[in-house]
Amino acid sequence: MSLAVQKYGGSSVANAERILHVARRVAARRAEGTDLVVVVSAMGDTTDELIGLAQQVTTRPDDREMDLLLSTGEIISCTLLAMALRELGVPASSFTGAQAGIQTDQTHGRARILNVEPDRVRAALADGRVAIVAGFQGITAETDVTTLGRGGSDTTAVALAAALLADQCEIYTDVQGVYTCDPRLEPRARKLTTISYEEMLEMASQGARVMHPRAVELGALYGIPILVASSMVEAPGTLIQGSSEMEPSNKVRGISHDADIAKITVVGVPDKPGAVATLFTALGSANLTADTIVQNANVTGSATDVTFTVPDADLQKALAAIAPAVGRLGCAVVTDASLGKVSIVGTGVLNTPGYAPRMFQVLADTGINIELITTSEIRITCIVTRNRLADAVRALHAAFELESA
């Protein structure tokens, strides 16, 4: 018997009616002869409502308390789905993250899974039941409840699929799959049939919000095929797997973008060992990570400029974190909070001559200035002004002929 781990996001279980819809889907799939583990997010706006409650009693919620509070959202949805399945005559049991053996470190708010010991989930499957697991949460060795941060339920699903040696992990969401670019920006965007882990990772890291990069990473690490599809529409989704069916004549697979970028430039960093490290150590201590980092070549003398980007929402927190180091180093700070980034993603993009200059030329022809450039093996990213970001996506989608397979 094959085993699949399914994950349903918050909008798929937003109310009783949708939970019943998911239950019918799960029941139908199980009737076809597949053992199922189902990971669920919190219902609709539950998480925001819980955060709102916390904000009514405190200005600075403690991370540990917040995690325990938020964990209730997924427990509620998973018990309701289990009840809905039983109502349909399908044996089902719900499990908290702790009960499902999701063991994490103690980094509240963005905990890392250290180990998965799904003994109770295995027992439920062996007993012929569907196991419903609360996503987004785990437990530390000290039995503190943690949450896994953004995209946490995806990570729960893939981690369980790996631990249970599942045949496939299926992420059901409010989009129908992975597109060549955001269909809301460009109606001609095309749904991809398959994509490689690496390409998906770059798409995800660079702003395509279909799946969280950590979940894709985990899938790649354990070789779990991940299907991304709609929970509402019966349509084939996108399969993320080891190797994509490459179009030989076009190495760009998709355009991703992220409108939530702020840039911090630290001016006059002393050109001596350790100076840059102190900046990023300070950032790391505040649990922030810089996205793009660029250090200009030091051609003028004893000081250099370091530029990095963070999500807009983290800008003030980042500035506060580096302030002591900046003061000690005697540097100045310049920020720009109105940026976005656009990337072309595809295996071999960087190593195939022509793609980088073509991208830059397309942006130039569209009258868009490039603020920063970064690259990986399979991605070229340009930071541009936010109010031209959509134009950049559309221009690149057309130029690289992504609307036709």
Next chain:
Amino acid sequence: MSLAVQKYGGSSVANAERILHVARRVAARRAEGTDLVVVVSAMGDTTDELIGLAQQVTTRPDDREMDLLLSTGEIISCTLLAMALRELGVPASSFTGAQAGIQTDQTHGRARILNVEPDRVRAALADGRVAIVAGFQGITAETDVTTLGRGGSDTTAVALAAALLADQCEIYTDVQGVYTCDPRLEPRARKLTTISYEEMLEMASQGARVMHPRAVELGALYGIPILVASSMVEAPGTLIQGSSEMEPSNKVRGISHDADIAKITVVGVPDKPGAVATLFTALGSANLTADTIVQNANVTGSATDVTFTVPDADLQKALAAIAPAVGRLGCAVVTDASLGKVSIVGTGVLNTPGYAPRMFQVLADTGINIELITTSEIRITCIVTRNRLADAVRALHAAFELESA
């Protein structure tokens, strides 16, 4: 340093404002130099809302799933109270029933506490923190979440007080203490300064909804003084303890009543060993307990009548439970769902001549017929028609001169 376990009920933590009020109370008490463990119920109508959600997806919610669902209500309120305390500068940590070491049996919906191992609560106290514990819930040896049934948070509080060797357990609620009878029925009702465990137990069992009998039992067993007081009004409450300050001239301490009584009479039960047992075994298997049981003396021949009472809400469930046994025994069943009961409670009431006849006479003088009579060492209870119950309470309160101490 003294240690108190406090419990705040659902109306005391109904919204953010009330949670902040409770936090200020806890902070003030701690500033006086008392170590505190605070047990909280779910906010206001949260439990009913969760039950409502379940009813939207199933007609017959599974007990295990329901317990896990309901347990989230108390987790939410306890994390919010911990956050509110931290906002006031008071170190505080919240704990689920499982984290607080509330170990129970597997009777979902009305689990019994088997053991309390509050290591984490002790560590929090040793660390100078206030420990906030989610009431009403525990965990089985198999790590399934259970709920303790009606009055469960009271039971959590007293059990923790016993395990932690606390000096006192304080139950804060929406009433100011234990009264000689329900002040809503009789404005001349008087708040008692002290009451013995046994008297409180009889008052509680017979319908005074101030505290759940199981919590009082536990307090008696471990000799934990229990203060019942208002969370909203600063006024002395009622102390439940080993021996009450008895008024020498009046042994009746209070009048309790319960308007939610249904009577079931099984007519023509064969007068042979085991016949009655089958009825109550069937009832017990459905997790129901009969309150009052009366078997008429068999004077006419080979069959007898057995009458018992259950809460009105359980009537249909009780009838369904005994139906097979009733069928096998060849009996008929007669029910009356419109009853209530009224009790006089006080140490020695039954053993002091005069109280029983005086009670019956008062009811007769008020024109109220007595349907059933039961007694304990310190209580005399009459089942009467529900629409005269308030009259019965008022008449007895006056006759036993309870308005004056």
